[in-house]
Amino acid sequence: MPLSAEGIEAWIQVGYDAGDDGEEAEMYSAEATQTPSGPGWSAWIASQLGREFTIHWRNTDVFCQTVGRVWVDGIECSGEILRGPNHATKCAGRRTSGSTVAPFVFSNVNLTDDDTFLDSTSSREVGTIKLEIWTINMTGTKQFSLKAPIAQSKVHERTKKGVAHQVKFGAPVEVSTRAAAVIEYLDSAPLVTFVFRYRSMDILRANDIVSEAEVKRAASRARGILVKQEEKPAKRLKREPTAAFKPGEIIDLTRDSPAPEPEVIDLT
Numbered sequence: 001m002p003l004s005a006e007g008i009e010a011w012i013q014v015g016y017d018a019g020d021d022g023e024e025a026e027m028y029s030a031e032a033t034q035t036p037s038g039p040g041w042s043a044w045i046a047s048q049l050g051r052e053f054t055i056h057w058r059n060t061d062v063f064c065q066t067v068g069r070v071w072v073d074g075i076e077c078s079g080e081i082l083r084g085p086n087h088a089t090k091c092a093g094r095r096t097s098g099s100t101v102a103p104f105v106f107s108n109v110n111l112t113d114d115d116t117f118l119d120s121t122s123s124r125e126v127g128t129i130k131l132e133i134w135t136i137n138m139t140g141t142k143q144f145s146l147k148a149p150i151a152q153s154k155v156h157e158r159t160k161k162g163v164a165h166q167v168k169f170g171a172p173v174e175v176s177t178r179a180a181a182v183i184e185y186l187d188s189a190p191l192v193t194f195v196f197r198y199r200s201m202d203i204l205r206a207n208d209i210v211s212e213a214e215v216k217r218a219a220s221r222a223r224g225i226l227v228k229q230e231e232k233p234a235k236r237l238k239r240e241p242t243a244a245f246k247p248g249e250i251i252d253l254t255r256d257s258p259a260p261e262p263e264v265i266d267l268t
Contacts, residue, residue: 003030003041006192007061007085008133012045014053014106022053025196026217028210033195040193044209047106047165047198054104055131057194058088062135066191067183069132072104072167073153074125081138081181094169098144099177102169106198109155109166123155126166128197132190141179162207164200 002011002024015022030043057068059082069079070091077094078101093103109126153166204210 001027002056002058003027003043003194004060005032005039005041005194006133007059008057008066008192008194009060010041010055010057010131010194012053012129012196013056013090014048014051022051025053026214027196028204028214033193035193037189038192040195042195042197044204045196045198046201046204046210049106049108049165049200052092052103052105052170054090054092055129055196056088056090057082057131057133059085061085062133062191064186065136065138067134067136069134069190071125071128071130073128075150075153077104081136081183093173094147094150095144096147096149096172098179099174100172101175102149102172105168105170106165107168109163110153110168111155123153126153126155127163127199128195129167130196131194133192133194134190135186137184137186138181139184140182142182144178144180162199162203164203165198 002009004010011027012025013022014025025045027043027045030041033040033042055068055070059066063084065081065083067079067081068089068091070077075094078091080089080091082089093101095101150169155163155166199207199209201210201215205212205215
């Protein structure tokens with residue numbers, strides 16, 4: 001079941017490949033949160049080594065344009081605009097150009113003994129997927145700028161603390177060419193923030209985040225999904241979900257500042 005707050009629903013799907021959105025990740029220990037920047041929800045999910053995933057969200061009750069800003073392991077990756085209620089979208093990776101995306105993939109944690117990573121902010125964020133929803137006005141579009149590849153985050157051996165997996169960016173894949181957007185933020189803080197903390201199932205069990213009964217239910221559900229997939233006819237190309245302010249437009253959210261000012265800005 002998706003997390004839901006402030007008229008927005010959010011969830012993770014695992015196994016995104018070849019046009020298949022995979023299955024919705026089970027969420028554990030979901031709870032409402034309140035931070036200085038506003039309300040939110042957090043939950044735990046089980047990461048699956050080597051599998052791609054997507055972040056999904058849906059506007060159910062916000063009567064203005066919104067943008068979702070996505071971070072994985074502390075790295076801001078992308079964003080999508082929704083024009084109002086009854087629209088949904090997803091983020092499947094870090095956009096590297098107007099026509100390519102590097103997909104999100106769960107991988108083994110990248111350990112290092114370099115002491116410069118002992119107090120690294122990026123190291124502390126490994127194991128976290130964050131989605132912020134902001135209210136906006138879209139004021140225009142422009143050509144999407146090329147993005148340089150980002151190195152996988154590193155975690156110091158002495159600070160990994162039960163973290164077995166992290167996210168890597170897969171080889172870029174071709175997608176429909178899209179423009180970037182110029183937007184005006186309507187507020188100085190996000191409407192809502194969703195945080196998904198991921199760990200391997202073994203670690204979730206060891207930390208009593210997932211019970212044995214929940215493990216059995218998840219395994220049974222996975223077997224059912226596998227049977228359904230085997231029974232499926234040959235795949236057909238799927239339409240993109242109804243998303244974005246105009247068809248073929250996304251927002252380029254790469255920026256140096258962690259929080260936007262409520263003014264018209266060019267987001268490269």
